[in-house]
Amino acid sequence: MTKSFSTSRQPMPQWIKAAVLALASGFALQGWSAPIDRGEKPAPAAVEPAEPEADAKAAKEEKKGALPLEELRTFTEVLQLIKSAYVEDIDDKTLLDNAIQGMVSGLDPHSSYLKPDDFKELEINTSGKFGGLGIEVGMENGFIKVIAPIDDTPAQKAGVKAGDLIIKLDDVSVKGMTLMESVDKMRGKPGEPIKLTIVREGTPKPINLVVKRDIIKVQSVKSRVLEDGYGYIRLSQFQSESDKEVVEHLNQLKKSQNGKLKGLVLDLRNNPGGVLQSAVGVVDAFIKEGLIVYTKGNIPNSQLSFKASKDDPSEGMPLVVLINGGSASASEIVAGALQDHHRAVLVGTESFGKGSVQTVLPLSNNKEKGLKLTTALYYTPNGRSIQAEGIKPDIFVPRAKVTPEEDISDYKEADLQGHLTNGNRKSEKGNHKKSKQLKGKQKDESDSLAEQDYQLSQALNVLKGIHINATRDKKKPSALAEEPKETMKTATTL
Numbered sequence: 001m002t003k004s005f006s007t008s009r010q011p012m013p014q015w016i017k018a019a020v021l022a023l024a025s026g027f028a029l030q031g032w033s034a035p036i037d038r039g040e041k042p043a044p045a046a047v048e049p050a051e052p053e054a055d056a057k058a059a060k061e062e063k064k065g066a067l068p069l070e071e072l073r074t075f076t077e078v079l080q081l082i083k084s085a086y087v088e089d090i091d092d093k094t095l096l097d098n099a100i101q102g103m104v105s106g107l108d109p110h111s112s113y114l115k116p117d118d119f120k121e122l123e124i125n126t127s128g129k130f131g132g133l134g135i136e137v138g139m140e141n142g143f144i145k146v147i148a149p150i151d152d153t154p155a156q157k158a159g160v161k162a163g164d165l166i167i168k169l170d171d172v173s174v175k176g177m178t179l180m181e182s183v184d185k186m187r188g189k190p191g192e193p194i195k196l197t198i199v200r201e202g203t204p205k206p207i208n209l210v211v212k213r214d215i216i217k218v219q220s221v222k223s224r225v226l227e228d229g230y231g232y233i234r235l236s237q238f239q240s241e242s243d244k245e246v247v248e249h250l251n252q253l254k255k256s257q258n259g260k261l262k263g264l265v266l267d268l269r270n271n272p273g274g275v276l277q278s279a280v281g282v283v284d285a286f287i288k289e290g291l292i293v294y295t296k297g298n299i300p301n302s303q304l305s306f307k308a309s310k311d312d313p314s315e316g317m318p319l320v321v322l323i324n325g326g327s328a329s330a331s332e333i334v335a336g337a338l339q340d341h342h343r344a345v346l347v348g349t350e351s352f353g354k355g356s357v358q359t360v361l362p363l364s365n366n367k368e369k370g371l372k373l374t375t376a377l378y379y380t381p382n383g384r385s386i387q388a389e390g391i392k393p394d395i396f397v398p399r400a401k402v403t404p405e406e407d408i409s410d411y412k413e414a415d416l417q418g419h420l421t422n423g424n425r426k427s428e429k430g431n432h433k434k435s436k437q438l439k440g441k442q443k444d445e446s447d448s449l450a451e452q453d454y455q456l457s458q459a460l461n462v463l464k465g466i467h468i469n470a471t472r473d474k475k476k477p478s479a480l481a482e483e484p485k486e487t488m489k490t491a492t493t494l
Contacts (some may be wrong), residue, residue: 007069075099079219105462108374109139109357116368118180122360131185133194134216135160136237136272138284142175143167144182147352148270151236153242158211160196162270162326167206168197188213204441220274222251226449227462233479235282238274238330243281249315250285252440263318263463265456266334269348273329276357280306283337285317286344288312290381292337295357297376302357302377304360318466319344320459323393328352334379345466347459355379400454 062218079095129161134153137144144166148444149156166174169185185334186194190213197206220242222234231253233246273279276293283292287308296303321344332351338344355377362370377385439472450457 013076019421024346027279033124041257049161052480054489065294065309088115098228101178104371104373108356109356110356110372111374112179112372113368114372118372119370121180121183122372131190131215132213133160133211133212133302134218135186137166137179137183139179140165144179146176147272147328148214151218151222151234152219152272154211156207156215160211161200161211162324163201164471167201170195175193182228186213221245221249223253223254225256226456227256229260230460230463231257231261231264232456234265234267234268235271235331237271238273238278238282242274242278247285250313262315262467263320264314265320265322265459265463266344267322267330267456268327268335269322269324269387269455270284270326271328271331272326272352273331273354275334276330279330279333282334284308284311286312286314286338288339293333293380295376295378297360299359299375302360302427312332318463322455322459322464323348323351323391324399324455325349325352325390327391328354331380332391333380334388335385336386339391339394340384345389345395345462346453347395347397348393349396349398350393351386351391353386353388353390355385355389355448356431395458397455 079099082090082095083092095147097113097115103131104111104113114122133152133287135148135155136150138147139145146155146160146162146164146166148162149160166182168174169182172185174182188194193212194208196209196211198209200207202316203392216235218236220237220239224232226232231250233249235242235246250264280292286480288310289308292308295302297303319338321335321338323331323346325346327335328351332353334357335344335346335351339346357376357378357480358372358374360370360372377387379385449460
């Protein structure tokens with residue numbers, strides 16, 4: 001059935017007129033026009049002709065502060081048409097809330113209008129304990145983009161990967177949902193399943209994954225010894241205490257290796273970011289001085305810079321940092337700073353490219369609501385902006401699956417059935433067998449890491465190379481000092 005109705009302009013309701021006037025006058029009162037002097041008028045002063053450049057600048061400032069009245073009229077007309085013609089009744093509060101939400105979300109993928117429930121959501125995300133699937137998400141072209149799955153969560157175990165686009169939740173399209181609406185839908189009682197329909201790059205058809213919800217307790221820092229003298233720290237996201245935890249794990253690793261590590265791998269793969277101050281603290285654990293990161297924006301609070309303290313818990317040990325496309329925001333601050341200071345070798349693939357800073361700004365008339373607004377871009381010590389560019393690794397190592405192959409070079413004469421024994425050593429076969437077993441054990445440990453995590457195995461190889469070179473460099477001066485002066489003189493002449 002088609003309904004016809006008049007679209008002729010109705011008289012503007014008084015409350016809308018008042019709102020427009022309040023908006024216009026509000027901008028004037030906040031400094032967009034000259035203050036009004038209620039005192040005695042001063043005597044007229046001689047006015048010199050203004051410079052053309054000054055006039056242009058003043059006009060530009062005035063234009064910047066002025067509200068676009070034509071657009072405001074359009075807004076009020078749209079509001080009026082919705083109230084009079086929409087099929088269902090809708091209250092003014094909902095309409096205005098939706099208008100604010102649309103205005104903010106249209107700025108960029110990371111800005112949002114925060115209602116009371118959204119404030120709770122922010123608190124949950126930084127506390128490290130919440131219910132759901134265990135993925136960090138954002139919006140892209142109306143769909144849910146997985147920035148990174150969190151370690152040891154239902155999403156990661158089900159096979160969700162960084163870069164996946166979630167297009168349906170339980171067969172319902174997410175197109176048209178806000179980010180918070182989709183997050184609410186993914187949350188639920190522990191044990192309850194939800195079907196995710198995913199589009200993945202390189203896969204021709206959408207993938208359906210069933211994930212069981214669970215209570216997500218995020219342990220942001222884990223560590224272990226990879227091989228004798230080589231440590232590994234996995235940092236899955238930056239919570240408020242993560243920087244202190246990294247230092248604690250670093251000290252534990254050193255203690256387990258008689259107080260000294262030959263090198264460390266810091267794993268930031270699929271780390272979606274988190275608290276800025278925590279990222280600064282992590283960098284500070286590895287450098288003694290210098291700039292870590294600075295931010296630039298339009299408000300005073302967005303002009304910040306962070307520098308390192310004199311402490312260096314790492315004691316300058318060789319460092320390799322692992323990154324990939326799921327390393328975002330705070331992860332990129334850490335990777336970029338360590339790269340600029342030549343403190344670490346970056347291994348892996350290019351990072352996500354989120355170089356913006358969000359600030360929570362409460363509303364003055366309602367403390368339970370606010371804006372999460374992009375207020376600044378951050379820059380690495382060398383002045384690089386990572387926004388939409390990402391951090392490029394020093395050594396590119398793609399994610400790969402290594403299939404072990406039998407090494408035919410391990411077969412010797414002694415392995416052949418009926419071979420002749422060595423005339424001088426009766427136990428030759430036994431010695432060869434023991435040697436082969438020892439070699440096999442060492443090879444198995446190396447191959448096992450390569451099979452499980454190829455990027456990590458390559459990072460360890462890089463770390464070993466750094467350690468070997470550093471050891472050689474330390475030995476060179478002492479070796480030269482022991483040589484006779486005659487030799488040194490001859491060498492210098494040559």
